[in-house]
Amino acid sequence: MSTNLKTTSRKTRRPAAGEGRPAGVRLTADVDARITVTAPGAAVWQYAPAPEAHEYIRLAPQYDLFVGGTWVRPARERYAPVIDPSTENVLTHAAEAEEADVDRAVRAARTAYEKYWRRCPPASRAKYLFRIARAITERSRELAVLESLNGGKPIRESRDVDIPLAAAHFFYYAGWADKLGYAFRNTEVEPLGVAGQIIPWNFPLLMAAWKIAPALACGNTVVLKPAETTPLTALWLAEIIRHADLPPGVVNIVTGGPQTGSALVTHPGLDKIAFTGSTEVGKDIARACARLGRPVTLELGGKAANIIFDDAPLDQAVEGIVNGIFFNQGHVCCAGSRLLVQESVHDVVVAKLYRRMQTLRIGPPLDKNTDVGAINSRAQLEKIQSLVKSGEEAGCTRYETQCVLPSRGYWFRPTFFTGVALSHRIAREEIFGPVLSVMTFRTPDEAVEKANNTRYGLSAGVWTDKGSKNFEVAARLRAGVVWGNTYNKFDPTSAFGGYKESGFGREGGLFGLAPYVRRVS
Amino acid sequence: MNRLAVRKTLKLFIGGAFVRSESGRTVACELGGHVMQAARATRKDARDAVRAARAAWPGWCGRSAYNRGQIIYRLAEMMESRRAQLADGLRASGSSRVAAQREVDAAIDRAVFYAGWCDKIEQVLSTKNPVASPHFNVSSPEPTGVVAIIAPRLPALVPLVSTFLPVIAAGNSVVVLAGDADPQTAVNVAECVATADVPAGVVNLLTGCRAEVAPTLAGHMDVNALDLWLGDEAVACALHDAACTNLKRVRRHKEPDASFWFGPDAAGLAWIEPFVEIKTVWHPAGV
Numbered sequence: 101m102s103t104n105l106k107t108t109s110r111k112t113r114r115p116a117a118g119e120g121r122p123a124g125v126r127l128t129a130d131v132d133a134r135i136t137v138t139a140p141g142a143a144v145w146q147y148a149p150a151p152e153a154h155e156y157i158r159l160a161p162q163y164d165l166f167v168g169g170t171w172v173r174p175a176r177e178r179y180a181p182v183i184d185p186s187t188e189n190v191l192t193h194a195a196e197a198e199e200a201d202v203d204r205a206v207r208a209a210r211t212a213y214e215k216y217w218r219r220c221p222p223a224s225r226a227k228y229l230f231r232i233a234r235a236i237t238e239r240s241r242e243l244a245v246l247e248s249l250n251g252g253k254p255i256r257e258s259r260d261v262d263i264p265l266a267a268a269h270f271f272y273y274a275g276w277a278d279k280l281g282y283a284f285r286n287t288e289v290e291p292l293g294v295a296g297q298i299i300p301w302n303f304p305l306l307m308a309a310w311k312i313a314p315a316l317a318c319g320n321t322v323v324l325k326p327a328e329t330t331p332l333t334a335l336w337l338a339e340i341i342r343h344a345d346l347p348p349g350v351v352n353i354v355t356g357g358p359q360t361g362s363a364l365v366t367h368p369g370l371d372k373i374a375f376t377g378s379t380e381v382g383k384d385i386a387r388a389c390a391r392l393g394r395p396v397t398l399e400l401g402g403k404a405a406n407i408i409f410d411d412a413p414l415d416q417a418v419e420g421i422v423n424g425i426f427f428n429q430g431h432v433c434c435a436g437s438r439l440l441v442q443e444s445v446h447d448v449v450v451a452k453l454y455r456r457m458q459t460l461r462i463g464p465p466l467d468k469n470t471d472v473g474a475i476n477s478r479a480q481l482e483k484i485q486s487l488v489k490s491g492e493e494a495g496c497t498r499y500e501t502q503c504v505l506p507s508r509g510y511w512f513r514p515t516f517f518t519g520v521a522l523s524h525r526i527a528r529e530e531i532f533g534p535v536l537s538v539m540t541f542r543t544p545d546e547a548v549e550k551a552n553n554t555r556y557g558l559s560a561g562v563w564t565d566k567g568s569k570n571f572e573v574a575a576r577l578r579a580g581v582v583w584g585n586t587y588n589k590f591d592p593t594s595a596f597g598g599y600k601e602s603g604f605g606r607e608g609g610l611f612g613l614a615p616y617v618r619r620v621s
Numbered sequence: 622m623n624r625l626a627v628r629k630t631l632k633l634f635i636g637g638a639f640v641r642s643e644s645g646r647t648v649a650c651e652l653g654g655h656v657m658q659a660a661r662a663t664r665k666d667a668r669d670a671v672r673a674a675r676a677a678w679p680g681w682c683g684r685s686a687y688n689r690g691q692i693i694y695r696l697a698e699m700m701e702s703r704r705a706q707l708a709d710g711l712r713a714s715g716s717s718r719v720a721a722q723r724e725v726d727a728a729i730d731r732a733v734f735y736a737g738w739c740d741k742i743e744q745v746l747s748t749k750n751p752v753a754s755p756h757f758n759v760s761s762p763e764p765t766g767v768v769a770i771i772a773p774r775l776p777a778l779v780p781l782v783s784t785f786l787p788v789i790a791a792g793n794s795v796v797v798l799a800g801d802a803d804p805q806t807a808v809n810v811a812e813c814v815a816t817a818d819v820p821a822g823v824v825n826l827l828t829g830c831r832a833e834v835a836p837t838l839a840g841h842m843d844v845n846a847l848d849l850w851l852g853d854e855a856v857a858c859a860l861h862d863a864a865c866t867n868l869k870r871v872r873r874h875k876e877p878d879a880s881f882w883f884g885p886d887a888a889g890l891a892w893i894e895p896f897v898e899i900k901t902v903w904h905p906a907g908v
Contacts, residue, residue: 268753287891383865390861390871398868475791555867574902575763584904591752595760595901600845609760610748611899621886 108580112375119159147461148467152255154245157359162193163331164337165201165355167206169348175200180357182331185252186465186474186509194331196352197469202323202363205352209294209321210347217321218291220347222278224500229274229316231344232337236267236309239340247305248465250332252258252510253428255349255466257560266384266589269608271504272592273313276613280318283610289617291319292395293371298385299334300377301476302431302532307376308334310607312351313592318616320372321350325364328357362388370394374615376433379556379601383482397605399433399597401530402558405551406436406587407573409544410445416585418452421536424561424587426460426514430534431480433602434559436587438527439516440547445541450499450518450538457501459516464506472501472534475510484533491517491526491537522553530556544569548576557599561587580606631659631804633666633828634811636673637821642666648829652805653713659804662829664837667796672823674767674794677822682764682792690739693790696817697732704729707778707809714777714803727883728782734888735786742791742893746892750901759904762897764792765870766845769838771831771860773850774800779882781810784848787892789823792848796838804828807816833857839863846870846896870895 162179164171179193197205217225236243240263247258266613276283295315299307304326315322326334338353354360361381365373365388373396375385382400386568405425408417424436441449465473475481492498496517505511520527526537541547551560560579564570574582580598583589588595590608597606605615631647641824643665647658662670681689700707704725711721747761768788773780777800785795799807811826827834831851839847840863845862849871851857857873864871872895881887 235783366624379868383868386865386868387862390865391858393858393873400868521794570904578766580898580900582900582902584901584902586905588754589752589754589756589903591750591754591756593750594752594758594903595748595750595899599765599898599900603868604870606760606899609750609901611760 104227113294136621137289147469151464152245152248152466152468154249154466156243157242159192162336163195163355165195165197165205166335166342166351166353167201167349168211168352169342169346169359174198174205180328183251183329183477184249185329185476186506188508188510191250191332194335194355197325197356197360197363199363202354202360202367203219203369205323205354206294206296206367206369208349209323209352212347213294213321216347217350217447218319222280222319225272225319226277228344229270229277229313232340233267233270233274235340236263236270236337236444238481239336240264240267243336245466246332246336248473251301251304251330252465252476254470254473255468257428258472262303262306265592266305269306269309269592270313273612274318276314277317280613280617283613284617288620290620292363292616292618293320295320295322295370295372295374295616296367296370297322297324297374298361298364298377299324299326301330302433304330305333305337310376311374314607315374315613315616316350321618323352323354323364323370325354325356325360327495328355331355365389366392370614374395374605375399381605382603395615398603399605399607400558400601400603401556402433402435402598402602403438403528403530403554403556404434404436404559404561404579405438405440405577406440406561407440407547407551407563408445408449409547409562409564409566409569411565412441413565413585414445414452416451417563418456420457420561420563420585421453424535425516426534427588429472429475431476431532432588433580434588435532436559436561437531437536438551439538440538440541440550441538442547443542445459446538446540453516457499457516460501460514462501462503462505462511462513472514475512475533478510480532481510481512484531484535487526487529487531488515488535491520491524491535494524494526495538496520496524506615517566522550526553544573548573552578555601558597558602559583627640628657629808631657631808631828633660633662634808634815634824634826635666635670636676636825637815639811639815642829642883643669648801648804650804652803657805659808659828661799662827664834666827666829667834667837668776668841670796670827670842671767671769671838673822674796675843677820678764678767678794679709680820681701681789681794681823686740686743689790689792690736692818693732693739694736696813696819697729697736699813699817700725700729700732703809703813704745706814707806710796710803710806711778713805716776720818724776724778728778731779731782731888732786733810735790738787738790738893742897745890746894746899755865755907757904758901760899760901762791763900765896765898767843768793768795768846768848768896769841769844770795770797770848771835771838771850772797772799773876774802775876776879776882777803777806779809782871783882783892784850785824787888788848789819790895791893791897793896794823796827797842798827798831798834798838801828801830806868835860836863839869840866842867844869847872848895849873850876853875
């Protein structure tokens with residue numbers, strides 16, 4: 101489950117079919133063999149609760165908008181509840197920005213751009229960003245707790261992945277601010293101006309970092325809208341930015357729902373839109389920007405194939421499968437949600453996966469032993485349930501982690517389906533939950549064809565011990581990120597983004613700068 | 622008595638073959654003092670061209686960059702040997718002798734320029750990323766796929782080659798709707814392509830009316846990117862909107878002055894970048 105799990109392609113003895121099967125597991129040569137476990141989880145050690153302390157974090161009853169360097173009340177004084185999805189408790193309330201509030205934020209960003217930021221020496225821009233990176237690290241535990249409290253993700257992930265990567269992102273782009281001449285050799289560039297940025301709820305602080313850091317490094321100012329369900333860490337980031345003494349208005353944060361988002365996208369005062377979210381909303385945004393002639397970058401949905409060849413190190417591959425689909429409850433646009441297993445190892449992979457899945461601990465996000473936390477919202481839970489139902493109705497065989505779920509909150513057991521066909525909804529639509537669709541293939545050509553048979557193209561995984569096969573398949577996959585013998589790895593120096601309907605533009609690395617500058621001709 | 626000239630039938634170029642429009646329709650154009658009939662592509666022709674481009678694409682992008690460079694250089698050779706033909710075509714549509722020759726020479730030089738780009742793109746646009754975990758990590762460009770180009774109207778030759786050459790140099794296949802001002806020059810270019818060892822379907826050239834063909838290309842679900850050269854903002858907006866159906870990458874330009882095409886901004890890496898995708902590959906490093 102942990103992204104720190106070692107999944108290097110160390111040479112392992114190739115397991116014989118059926119080796120390591122869990123007690124009571126009956127396997128047949130049949131591809132669709134149903135697997136039964138007589139004593140689910142019997143061999144799993146029980147853990148004592150290990151909750152991360154959170155009482156020291158005091159939440160105010162409500163939070164305002166961060167505009168022009170200060171906290172301002174929304175024009176219509178409307179606030180929406182912020183929920184802890186693991187208990188359904190109301191944590192606090194966040195302002196709902198209306199058109200007038202968005203307008204105010206865009207004006208503040210414009211003023212900051214003209215008055216301060218475009219005149220700010222690049223080396224100073226860099227130093228501001230370094231400050232933010234450091235402050236995130238200093239307050240990392242607090243931010244991790246908030247992220248898990250508000251988003252439902254395990255503290256182990258927010259602590260070890262989300263927050264360190266967010267800090268690293270600011271640190272990385274800080275260094276670019278005064279080196280843009282090296283990034284765009286042979287070309288003179290200038291900032292675009294004011295960027296509107298809309299981010300999703302699956303990695304709230306990390307996505308804020310992905311958006312804000314490169315935009316600021318290139319000399320733009322921003323208006324960021326966090327997701328409706330997960331505003332807290334963005335508000336903490338606003339406070340960090342205030343304490344870093346950034347000129348007022350360089351970063352503005354407006355909370356709210358879809359109306360706030362659409363007010364932002366169509367605001368006439370913007371020079372750029374960057375959006376991370378669903379493909380459906382992404383297309384609407386693309387159309388709106390087409391009408392306005394406005395530059396846009398989109399990081400959208402995915403339905404990634406995770407391809408397991410018969411010569412793969414299977415135990416490592418199973419860790420990669422688990423990490424690929426159950427990391428962050430599967431709320432990951434690049435999740436390995438379609439498992440393509442070479443037919444000859446299907447049964448053994450399924451058996452190993454099933455056994456490994458039983459060891460996952462589903463429970464309170466703030467428990468340090470938790471592997472899989474709560475589903476982010478009721479709406480998302482219902483979407484997952486409806487797609488899973490369609491999988492059952494299509495006749496696919498369902499397997500899940502045998503465990504007791506908490507009585508309150510939004511929960512879903514880690515699940516996989518076998519006997520899935522490419523035409524099934526669970527093989528075509530993004531579920532954005534801990535649900536894996538298992539399919540088979542016989543030849544590398546078939547694997548590539550099935551993997552590419554999707555409207556998406558964000559990511560993919562390839563598991564094989566044969567280097568040349570790995571290179572060949574990675575090159576033929578139409579996806580922006582390909583993980584070979586690993587999965588769900590992220591780094592600020594490494595470009596991330598999709599092919600086809602997974603969007604366009606890149607975030608991270610050298611290529612993450614281009615969406616925030618224009619050529620001076 | 623002067624010998625009676627043999628006139629050429631102006632056809633579409635789809636999948637490596639010169640074909641009439643499936644509809645049998647033509648559009649009349651006056652070139653060199655007489656009226657010629659150019660093929661008038663239909664929506665069906667556009668779809669056929671996309672299918673040919675898609676079929677040709679894996680083979681084209683699967684070739685070595687060196688080989689693609691050689692083929693585009695071969696295209697320059699073919700254009701060089703047809704200098705007179707290309708220049709006569711431009712003169713027929715109204716260019717002066719000097720202007721026509723200058724344009725032909727610029728077009729040929731552009732082909733040589735992009736021939737040399739093929740095996741540099743990946744080097745110039747790749748990064749090896751110093752990730753903080755024990756992984757080997759590289760980001761590098763790959764062709765976007767099938768690209769539809771609504772080419773500028775005038776002049777007839779340099780803009781046409783300036784738009785499609787960088788796109789095929791990057792490993793894409795193209796469907797080009799040539800400007801309607803001089804369909805004969807588009808056919809002349811197609812003849813150069815046809816004799817230059819460019820695999821069938823990599824370059825497809827259509828002539829006809831923008832209003833009839835462009836919406837089909839813009840809305841086509843198997844086209845990955847759209848290069849729009851249109852003066853009419855409303856039309857460009859409508860095509861861009863249609864392109865959002867499958868999130869095509871769209872580059873939108875107003876039609877620049879003729880002089881632009883001979884200036885320093887008319888060629889370069891910036892013409893290639895919109896039609897590549899950056900792919901990042903990770904692999905553990907360690908035992």
